[in-house]
Amino acid sequence: MSTIQTTAPSTDTLGTSAAQARSAVLEELIREDPGRFRVLTGDRPTGRLHLGHYFGTLHNRVRLQNLGVEMFLIIPDYQVLTDRDVADNLTGHVEELVLDYLAIGVDPARSTIFTHSAVPALNQLLLPFLSLVSVSELSRNPTVKDEIAHSRQSAVNGLMFTYPVHQAADILSCKANLVPVGQDQLPHLELTRTVARRFNDRYGDGTAVFPQPEALLSNAPLLLGTDGTKMSKSRGNAIALSADADETARLIRGAKTDAERHITYDPVARPEVSSLVLLAALCLDRPPLRVAEEIGSAGAAALKKTVTEAVNEYLAPIRARRAEYAQDRAFLRRTLREGNERTRAVADATLAEVRAAMNSHY
Structure with missing residues (x-):
C-alpha cells in the first residue's frame, strides 16, 4: 500500500x-x-x-x-x-x-x-x-x-x-x-x-x-428493528445472520407495522412498514417502491410473508457457509x-x- x-x-x-x-x-x-x-x-x-x-x-x-x-x-x-x-x-x-x-x-x-x-x-x-x-x-x-x-x-x-x-x-x-x-x-x-x-x-x-x-x-440503508426502534443487539429486536429460517419467520411475524392495510413505501410517515419493505427490496435487489406496489392492498400479512421469503432466500447461502465453517x-x-x-x-x-x-x- x-x-x-x-x-x-x-x-x-x-x-x-x-x-x-x-x-x-x-x-x-x-x-x-x-x-x-x-x-x-x-x-x-x-x-x-x-x-x-x-x-x-x-x-x-x-x-x-x-x-x-x-x-x-x-x-x-x-x-x-x-x-x-x-x-x-x-x-x-x-x-x-x-x-x-x-x-x-x-x-x-x-x-x-x-x-x-x-x-x-x-x-x-x-x-x-x-x-x-x-x-x-x-x-x-x-x-x-x-x-x-x-x-x-x-x-x-x-x-x-x-x-x-x-x-x-x-x-x-x-x-x-x-x-x-x-x-x-x-x-x-x-x-x-x-x-x-x-x-x-x-x-x-x-x-x-x-x-x-x-x-x-x-x-x-437504515433498517429498523422488529419493534420499530433502531436495530440493536442489546434490544432483542434484530434478525441475526446466524438465525435459522424458523427464528427469522417468527421475528418477522412479530414485527411492528401500522393499521393501514394498503402497503406503501413512505419512510417518514410509515417508518415501520417502510423498513420491512426496504428489507425485502434489499434482499430481492428491487426498488422498494416496486416491492410496495406488488403487495398493494394485500396488507401487513402479505408484506411479512414477502419479507420472510426474501430474507430466508438471501441468507440461505450465508447460513450454509456459516454452518460449514462452524464445524472447523x-x-x-x-x-x-x-x-x-x-x-x-x-x-x-x-x-x-x-x-x-x-x-x-x-
Whole structure:
C-alpha cells in the first residue's frame, strides 16, 4: 500500500456534506487503483451480528475487499469494557464474529482479522496519543456523550472517556488511510485525523509519520428493528445472520407495522412498514417502491410473508457457509492467530517509527 496524500478539508471539523462529496471522489479513486488504500474497520464482540450490520457495513467491506482494497478487520475486545463492567462470554463472541465474517465472504487471504488484545504495540500507542488531545476535546465528543448516556455501568470509566483516542490507535497502528463510517462516526474519525496531524507536526521533523485517514461514507440503508426502534443487539429486536429460517419467520411475524392495510413505501410517515419493505427490496435487489406496489392492498400479512421469503432466500447461502465453517473451529482459531501475527508485524513497525520520531528508541 502506498500512502496517499489527502485532499479532504483540513479544518478540525469535517462536515457531512464535505464528507459525502469527498466519498464520491474516493469511490472513483478506489475503482482506478484500489491498492493505494488500506482500510481499518470492525465490530465489538458483544453479540450476534444482524441484518442491520450486514446491509449497513458488512456488505460494503466485502465489496471493497473484492475490489482489491487492503482490509484490516479489528475485533476490539478491550473496547467491550468501555460500557460494561465485565466482558461476558468474550471468547464465544469473538469466534461468532469470525464465523459471521467468513460466512458473508471475508477472505482471510485478502483481509486481516485480528483482536485488540493480541496487538500490544497498538495499545501502547494510546499513551503518546493521549498527550496530543485535551480533556475538553474528549468531553465534548458527541459520540462519547451518546455512549455515556447509554452506558450499562453505574459509573463511567476512564476507558470510555478515552475511547476515541483508542480508536485512533486502532486506525493509525496499521496506517489505514481509509475508514468506512456512518455520519455519526465522523467526530471519531476527525479526532483520529487530529491526532495524526498533531503527531506529525510535533515529531515528524518535516515528514509525515501518519497519514490522515479519510472517511468513506456509504448510502447505507437504515433498517429498523422488529419493534420499530433502531436495530440493536442489546434490544432483542434484530434478525441475526446466524438465525435459522424458523427464528427469522417468527421475528418477522412479530414485527411492528401500522393499521393501514394498503402497503406503501413512505419512510417518514410509515417508518415501520417502510423498513420491512426496504428489507425485502434489499434482499430481492428491487426498488422498494416496486416491492410496495406488488403487495398493494394485500396488507401487513402479505408484506411479512414477502419479507420472510426474501430474507430466508438471501441468507440461505450465508447460513450454509456459516454452518460449514462452524464445524472447523481449528480453522477459526488459525484464521485469528494468523491475522494477529500479521497485524503485530505491522503495528510493531509503526511503534518503532513512533519511538524513533520521539527519540525514545533505546
